[in-house]
Amino acid sequence: MAEVTAEARIAAPAARVWQQLIDFASYGQWNATHTSFPKGGPDPLAVDAVYLENMKLMGFPAEVTWTVAGLETERLLATTGTGPMGVNLAMRYALTPDGDETTVRIEGSFTGAAVTLMAGKLKDSATGALNESLRKLAGLVE
Template sequence: MAEVSADARIGAPAGKVWAQLTDFASYGRWNATHTSFPQGGPETLETGATFAENMKLMGFPAEVQWTVEELEPERVLAIRGKGPMGVLVGTRYTLTPEGDATTLRIDGEFTGAAVSLMAGKLRDSATAALNESLRKLGGLVG
């Protein structure tokens, strides 16, 4: 298993950060690993909703079939998915309001046989992507 996390204080209220985070049409503007949603984001953002995402990590393209696992508007969005080679992926966005600002934490995990072969490299690449994504998201809403 490889686990990664990153957080950033964004100079915008949680509602504004949440609106950007859940605007699936704009993911390409801030999410460093995102390339496309082949059928668009989830039709309705709710627990159990599913959607496919094309991503690129460590230079490799991958399609992940996501399911929304936990949803608490303006607080938590957790998704879990299955990628190529039996890799399971989890991403959790946690928003903590701080007056006119918000701390956004992203936690990710990768499990599966293929992960153990490249866990260190995957951890480094994913952590860099999370930090870049937070910087870009902050620039969009801050």
């Protein structure tokens, strides 16, 4: 298993950060691993909604089937996914409002036989991508 975490304090209210986070049409503007949603994002955005995402991890393309596992407006978006080579993924975006600022914490995990072989490199690559994503997200909403 590889687990990754990144956190940033963004100078924008949670409502603005949330709107950017769930604007699936603009994911490519801030999400460093995202390449496309072949059939669009989850519509409607609700627990158990399923959608496909094309991503690039460690320089390799991957198609992930995501399911929304948890949803709390302006607070939490949690997803679980299945990718190539039997890899299972989980992503959790948690927003903690503090007046006109918001702390955004992203937690991810990757499991499966293929992950065991490259867990260290995957963790380093994914952590870098999460931190880059948070910087870009902040740039869009601040």
